[in-house]
Amino acid sequence: MAFELPKLNYAYNALEPHIDARTMEIHHSKHHQAYVANLNNAVTGTDLEKLSLEQLMAGISKYPAAVRNNGGGHYNHSLFWEIMTPGADARPSGEVAAAIEKELGGFDKFKADFIQAGATRFGSGWAWLCVKADGTLSVCSTPNQDNPLMDISDCKGQPILGMDVWEHAYYLNYQNRRPDYMNAFFNVINWKKVNELYLKYKKQ
Ligand code: MN3
16 A cells, blocks of 8 residues: 555645745645655565554664655654644643643743754754653654654654754745744644644553
């Protein structure tokens, strides 16, 4: 079963003015599409084609770099599109909001720490909010297309929110101003979806 580019639940221009339509279109239809195509090329005809994306992530240290880079790229972007929405709430609600309050020092501290994780990731990578194995939340970042599901990651957990800090995610609209993009990202976070993912993975 070949991997496929997921459809977005909203139009390319739906996240404007925070994320512009051209960036969204290129990011989804070119960058993400390329990760999907390259992942399929890397696994087709090998034993790996029987594995799910999550299974690939869990054993990534054993697989070729093309699987790590493109499998990570496919996983990360699939989550990224889901945790953004037009008409986003400014702040989290529900149980994830309570957990952010209790475990991460409150929303303002979480936001500062999350943006700091993205700002201090040199070059390309991602900032994450994860549910760790013990069920508590953590904020961390990974380089390139790595993610917290990968066995090689020094930041491990189940990601429930991810922010792409590759230049391709913001350069057309924000040029080199990564902090402006990261602050704008907080205007499009689908907190209902993040809470849904929190409830799903906290139970495991
Ligand atoms: Mn990207």
